[in-house]
Each structure stands twice: as C-alpha cells, then as structure tokens.
Amino acid sequence: MYQRGQEVRVAARQHEGHHRTPAYLKGKQGTVTRVHASFLNPETHAYGTDGLPEQALYLVSFAQSDVWPEHHGDAxxxxxxxxxxxWLEEA
Amino acid sequence: MSLHDHDHDDRDHDHPHEPLTIVGEPVAAARVRALVDLLVEKGVVGRDDVRQRIDWLVSRSPSDGARLVARSWVDPEFRQRLLADTRAAAFELDLDPGPSPVVIALENTETVHHMVVCTLCSCYPKALLGPPPDWYKDFPYRSRAVSEPRAVLEEFGVHLDADVELRVVDSTADIRYLVIPQRPSGTEALREDELAALVTRDSMIGVAIPAVPSPAAS
Structure with a gap:
C-alpha cells in the first residue's frame, strides 16, 4: 500500500489488452493524493474472469510540466x- | 422515391417522408448493435436489460447534480458532507448517485479550478449529470484536456488567471468526478432552487463558469 503524500512512479511497461493506465503517464513520477478503495482488476475482469484479487486504486497527481516536456501552461x-x-512503483 | 408507405397511429403525423431506414449508420452504432446482438445470443444480457439501462440513462439529468451544488452553496455543513462522501450527500437530497461505487465532488475555489476528462473512454457521473455531451466522448477533448487544458478552457470561454491552479482530473477507473463550481457573486438574494438553475452541466464538468443572472428588466 502507498500512503498519501508518497512519491510514486507509473510503471513504464507495455501491456497487451485492456488496461486502465493511460500511455501518456507511463514512466512519469507523481504524488499520491488520495487512497481510494480497492476495485476489481479491469485487466482480468474485462475478459470474463472474477477480476480478483482486487487492486487498490490511488488518485495520483502529476505536474503538467513533468508529463509534457513542452508544457505551455502555468507551472x-x-x-x-x-x-x-x-501500476505504481516507489519513486 | 416511395413516400410514406406505412401507417401511423397518431393522426397528427400526416406529412410525407421517405421510409425510415438505417442509411449511413455510424460505425459506432453498427458496432454497438453487433455487440448487443452477440451478448444477447450468448445469454450475457437480455434485450430488456439493455433497454432498462438506456431508459435509466436518458432519465438522468444535470438538474440532479445542480441540486447538490446549490445546496452546497447555501449550506456550508452540507458542503463538507458532500466533499467527504458525495454518495451519502446525494441520498440526503433523495438523489440517485447511481451504480458506480464512488462519486467524488471536487471543489472549485478562488485559487483552484478542476476540470474532468476521461482520456481512455467516457467515464462520467451519469447518475447525477445524465448522458455525457458528445464532445466529452470525442478524441479532441479527450486528448487536449490533458495536454493543453488552458487552451481548451479558453475555447469554452473560460479564462483562468495565472495564479489559479488548474487541476485536470482524468477519471480512468472506478471513480466518477463531479465539479462543484464557485457560487457567482451577485446571487446573495436568490433562493436555492433559483441558484440550482444557474448550475449548468458544463460547469459541473469544469469547462464553464455559472453565469451571473442579468438584472431583471423592470
């Protein structure tokens, strides 16, 4: 489990098939801002299995300037x- | 051209038109129809299940979300409960927060502005906002909302000052997000139901600001 405030990195791995990790975040570092509940794993649940074990879900925040090298917005x-x-690793 | 070669029960409908056929059906619609046919054939869902879900979806409306927002504007304690447990707060107002396990309300303030997107598909708090607008499901919004959100907001007519922190929330999984816009100034005299009328769908996605009502002509 990760804690609120903890620095994490999104795994940079490829995944064949359905998954809910956007490509634009892979390899990016962010901060855990909320620890949600655990939910069925969409990567297996999408293919007719029970989706167990459930996976903890986190709201992770990223600086726009870290995600987009040519960020034009406010810092x-x-x-x-x-x-x-x-999909998270310790950063 | 054959005109109107079928009967109508309703007598007001007597104008001529071409047969109502599925010409040029969008690819997405054809794909959905094929999927439904297949799922029904395999016994995964029944046609009644599909129809009930569609009926439920189109019965939902942003006016429900607007009631939550308006109450939060007039009742600070309700606002705290709404932020802490949005689902329970919806039940307080006899609203249906839907089958999604968690819906979370995000508070816009003088210094923080939230906008919501689902880059992977079209996740949306349908129970409280109704069906999502088409642009919410289209690629331009889904890609640009995360890569150049301030430009997108400008196109929606929203200009954020540089000292406002913009938080774009990408709802990729089981959580649905609803934005609580700021209460417009000049609305101190309005009743709660009048306030709710100011809360638009787009303002609860975070791409609009509730408009200040223009002074009534006397």
Whole structure:
C-alpha cells in the first residue's frame, strides 16, 4: 500500500489488452493524493474472469510540466489520475 | 422515391417522408448493435436489460447534480458532507448517485479550478449529470484536456488567471468526478432552487463558469 503524500512512479511497461493506465503517464513520477478503495482488476475482469484479487486504486497527481516536456501552461498546473496499485512503483 | 408507405397511429403525423431506414449508420452504432446482438445470443444480457439501462440513462439529468451544488452553496455543513462522501450527500437530497461505487465532488475555489476528462473512454457521473455531451466522448477533448487544458478552457470561454491552479482530473477507473463550481457573486438574494438553475452541466464538468443572472428588466 502507498500512503498519501508518497512519491510514486507509473510503471513504464507495455501491456497487451485492456488496461486502465493511460500511455501518456507511463514512466512519469507523481504524488499520491488520495487512497481510494480497492476495485476489481479491469485487466482480468474485462475478459470474463472474477477480476480478483482486487487492486487498490490511488488518485495520483502529476505536474503538467513533468508529463509534457513542452508544457505551455502555468507551472502550478497539475494532472490528477486514478492509477491501480500494480501500476505504481516507489519513486 | 416511395413516400410514406406505412401507417401511423397518431393522426397528427400526416406529412410525407421517405421510409425510415438505417442509411449511413455510424460505425459506432453498427458496432454497438453487433455487440448487443452477440451478448444477447450468448445469454450475457437480455434485450430488456439493455433497454432498462438506456431508459435509466436518458432519465438522468444535470438538474440532479445542480441540486447538490446549490445546496452546497447555501449550506456550508452540507458542503463538507458532500466533499467527504458525495454518495451519502446525494441520498440526503433523495438523489440517485447511481451504480458506480464512488462519486467524488471536487471543489472549485478562488485559487483552484478542476476540470474532468476521461482520456481512455467516457467515464462520467451519469447518475447525477445524465448522458455525457458528445464532445466529452470525442478524441479532441479527450486528448487536449490533458495536454493543453488552458487552451481548451479558453475555447469554452473560460479564462483562468495565472495564479489559479488548474487541476485536470482524468477519471480512468472506478471513480466518477463531479465539479462543484464557485457560487457567482451577485446571487446573495436568490433562493436555492433559483441558484440550482444557474448550475449548468458544463460547469459541473469544469469547462464553464455559472453565469451571473442579468438584472431583471423592470
């Protein structure tokens, strides 16, 4: 489990098939801002299985300037994205 | 051209028109129809299940979300409960927060502005806002909302000052997000139901600001 305030990195791995981790975030570092509940794993649930074990879901925030190298907005602007535990690594 | 070669029960409908056929059906619609046919054939869902879900969806409306927002504008304690547990707060107003396990309300303030997108598909708090607008499901919004959100907001007519922190929330999984816009100034005299009328769908997605009512002509 990760804690609120913890720095994490989204795994940079490829995944064949349905998954809920946007490509634009892979390899990016962010901060856990909310710890949601655990939910069925969409990567297996999408294919007719029970989706167990459930995966913890986190709201992770990223600096826009970290995600987009040519960021044109304000330096304080951030992206908040829900990411499942098995896609996060300690940063 | 054959005109009107079928009967109508309703007598007001007596104008000529071409047969109502599915010509040029959008690819997405054809795909959905094929999927439904297949799922029904395999016994995964029944046609009644599909129809009930569609009936439920089109019965939902942003006026429900607007009631939550308006109450939060007039009742600070309700606002705290809405932020802490949006689903429970919806039940307080006899609203249906829907089947999604969690819906979370996000508070816009003088210094923070939220806008919501689903880059992977079209996740949306349908129970409280109704069906999402078409642009919410289209690629331009879904890609640009995360890569150049301030430009997107400008196109919606929303200019954020540089000292306002913009938070774009990408609802990628099981959580649905609803924005609580700021209460417009000049609305101190309005009743709660009048306030709710100012809360638009787009303002609860975070791409619009509730408009200040223009002074009534006397």
């Amino acid at each position: 304080a602007d951030r992206l908040y994205v829900d990411v499942f535990e098995h």
